[in-house]
Amino acid sequence: MNNATATTLLARLNAGEIRSEELVRHCLDRAEALKRLNAFVHLDLERTLDQARAIDAKRAAGEPVGPLAGVPVAIKDVLCVDGEPTTAGSRMLKTFKPPYDATVITKLREAGAILFGKTNMDEFAMGSSTENSAYGPTLNPWDETRIPGGSSGGSAAAVAADLVPISLGTDTGGSIRQPAAVCGIVGLKPTYGRVSRYGMLAFASSLDQIGPFTHDLADAALLLRVISGHDGRDSTSAPEPVPDYVASLDKRPESLRIGVPREFFGEGLDSEVESAVREAIRVYEKAGATIKEVSLPNTKYGIPVYYLVAPAECSSNLSRYDGTIFGHRAEDWSPKHPGEENLHPLVRMMMASRAEGFGAEVKRRIMLGTFALSAGYADQYYNQALKVRRLIRNDVDAAFQEVDFIVGPTTPTPAFRLGERADDPLSMYLCDLYTITANLAGIPAISIPCGFSKENLPIGLQLLAPAFAEEPLLRAARVFERETDWNARRPAVAS
């Protein structure tokens, strides 16, 4: 069952060659054998097997089953699953069990998918390495001394190491695409509003999107189709029709004009990443695409805009974790530091609970966001960031007047070593240099494997498309996949 994809497994499940229970047992055994990767923060054997047995019984009885019937899907621990631990990688939510399912979870259940464990992540999705998890870092299956990317590092590692064929992540500034790139798999961030965010623990509400991790584009199309669509419970979800991404995948896009932004090839780009991406562009050229240099002149302002907008939204969203209704409450909130004796006991309870519940990076971002929104600074920082966000979107709109897709690297470098950037927040933030544009502009973007460094570390190619153009985006990515076999490579640990 190794090297399988959801699509190939479904064919075998539907043909009666394997049962979901066998498949799930196999995945559970592998997850146990590779526990050291720390991809999962929660796995419930019995509940997982129960779902598989239920699907097997349905199939055996000849009842209709959904498009993912019997296929295990790993879930980033930021998505609410009714009655299952949902910690968002935080000590704050160590004992939290949501009383309802996220909409994507409801959709997965309806599709017959097996909800296979909750995956490790940077706390509240803030980070690029999964080192900010309260439950320890996840290791990169290609080199266990390196980071798997983040914040959805557990979901990426679980697929890369073949613990599960597919998984869900979330992407606020690159948290699906960056781990996909450094783990050698496919990761897609849909258009803002394509997938309901109901039941996703919010980080930055104007940027967050849920999306798939897979080994290939057929699986990405399949999983995206299942989770997409308008939802009355998320007022930002879009009432756009959902195309049949699977049916059209092998059709070449009618127009294949590809823009290469010169700003994506500047200072800070690793030379091996650059060569792999340049080679990928030649593959497109040989396949008949028109290649054109374009400019996204405000690219370099993406990170400063993001590190004002995202912390501002996070400081507001995370104010709900105050030790009153759910989450961690401190046992002792008596005054401890100078000045605290003047504060109301309720305020001290909240301050102590949040100090104990949150890790350093989350605190840093809450502080930064609170500052950026505070009286006297909001205009200078937050509002200026929103204006520059408009300029970045205008750049993207202008480029899409000339080309159908934008192509470049997903990350500036391959996976770095665990601990290498832990003490330097700014160097960690630079991981998002090429991915942030899609979140700020709201457009879909995908990372697909496009090569390896000399040290055998995966490299990702990023493609961006206009809003709600996931269907042509997948088809354009498929043009590359058909010409290459990078996505068939597996780390030694997966064999």
Add this chain to the structure above:
Amino acid sequence: MSLSTEEVAKVAVLARLRLSPEEIRTFTEQLNAVVNYVDQLQELDTTGVEPLAHGVELRNVFRDDVRGPSLPRDAALANAPQRNRENFLVPAVLD
């Protein structure tokens, strides 16, 4: 600009985070590094530029004001750090 430890201490109270004097010093240093970095946005002239709050711009969404099922009380209280049969319990707000 440069933030002082006093300003950072004030922000910590606004953010409801109890920080030790040592943490305040560390955060002051780290926040100043990030603030100096984001200060490059000041070099852009954004006169007349409309702020963009969402990448895909949205209009307000209305629905009929119909009461639907809501969370049962016990489910809503199940994750409370402290509760009685009907309520969340917190330190007294009024003396």
